[in-house]
Amino acid sequence: MDLEFLQTVDPQILVGVAVAVVAIAIGAIFLFSSKKPRGVLDPENFRDFKLVKRTQLSHNVAKFTFALPTPTSVLGLPIGQHISCRGKDSQGEEVIKPYTPTTLDSDVGSFELVIKMYPQGRMSHHFREMRVGESLAVKGPKGRFRYQPGQVRAFGMLAGGSGITPMFQVARAILENPKDQTKVHLIYANVTHDDILLKEELEGLASRYPDSFKIYYVLNQPPEVWNGGVGFVSKEMIQTHLPAPAADIQADS
Numbered sequence: 001m002d003l004e005f006l007q008t009v010d011p012q013i014l015v016g017v018a019v020a021v022v023a024i025a026i027g028a029i030f031l032f033s034s035k036k037p038r039g040v041l042d043p044e045n046f047r048d049f050k051l052v053k054r055t056q057l058s059h060n061v062a063k064f065t066f067a068l069p070t071p072t073s074v075l076g077l078p079i080g081q082h083i084s085c086r087g088k089d090s091q092g093e094e095v096i097k098p099y100t101p102t103t104l105d106s107d108v109g110s111f112e113l114v115i116k117m118y119p120q121g122r123m124s125h126h127f128r129e130m131r132v133g134e135s136l137a138v139k140g141p142k143g144r145f146r147y148q149p150g151q152v153r154a155f156g157m158l159a160g161g162s163g164i165t166p167m168f169q170v171a172r173a174i175l176e177n178p179k180d181q182t183k184v185h186l187i188y189a190n191v192t193h194d195d196i197l198l199k200e201e202l203e204g205l206a207s208r209y210p211d212s213f214k215i216y217y218v219l220n221q222p223p224e225v226w227n228g229g230v231g232f233v234s235k236e237m238i239q240t241h242l243p244a245p246a247a248d249i250q251a252d253s
């Protein structure tokens with residue numbers, strides 16, 4: 001820069017210009033850093049995501065971790081929505097099924113699916129055969145339900161088996177948001193104790209947020225020592241363990 005020219009300029013103008021430049025720089029940094037990262041999902045086209053980890057949780061349930069394109073990428077799935085996964089059944093025929101990741105957009109760089117694999121299930125076959133290093137074709141987001149923080153006073157959730165994943169996703173988003181005071185009451189039904197999916201994660205949420213999250217497990221074939229519900233979910237269980245119907249209560253199953 002021409003220093004002689006600067007000497008001719010009024011110092012007050014120079015200070016004004018410097019302040020303006022700093023303000024613009026701070027504004028740009030703030031705008032850039034507060035901008036939500038764009039999700040990598042495409043609602044129109046399937047995109048491939050590489051399986052980087054597979055953890056067997058029980059004889060027929062596994063957790064699949066898929067890498068996103070970069071360590072800071074986010075999936076871009078609104079709370080309450082799901083993805084479509086494409087695979088091949090045992091006959092080599094294409095099959096597309098919906099799944100709800102158990103991770104949120106606050107988990108960057110990867111996403112996880114907890115999958116229950118049925119002996120004769122078509123997409124179950126695809127997941128059973130999937131090995132680390134292979135890719136899964138995913139499209140989304142899908143679904144009409146969208147959760148807005150503070151939308152209701154309390155949620156009454158009723159889930160069975162693998163139907164827990166959408167509930168877990170919404171519950172986690174509510175409970176981990178310090179600005180969201182919504183209470184979550186969940187009845188979770190399964191056949192046996194071993195069938196309970198995400199038990200550790202659910203217990204973790206219940207112990208971290210004891211005032212906001214209550215779970216009542218129901219088992220059709222309970223173990224000898226069991227303090228949850230027994231049999232099928234009844235009207236009495238719903239009346240006792242879910243919030244009573246009201247305008248500011250949402251029920252989901």
Ligand SMILES: Cc1cc2nc3c(=O)[nH]c(=O)nc-3n(C[C@H](O)[C@H](O)[C@H](O)COP(=O)(O)OP(=O)(O)OC[C@H]3O[C@@H](n4cnc5c(N)ncnc54)[C@H](O)[C@@H]3O)c2cc1C
Nearest residue numbers: 082097098099100114115116118120121122123124162165
């Ligand atoms: C919004 C949403 C989110 C979901 N999220 C998850 C999730 O996160 N995790 C998850 O595990 N699931 C989830 N599901 C369920 C998932 O979409 C599939 O329905 C599930 O994985 C079973 O699909 P499949 O193709 O393997 O089974 P299917 O082929 O549809 O079979 C379903 C059942 O029929 C039985 N069956 C099939 N063929 C035969 C046959 N010839 N003889 C006898 N029995 C047979 C199977 O054993 C199985 O019990 C979700 C569903 C929805 C709607």
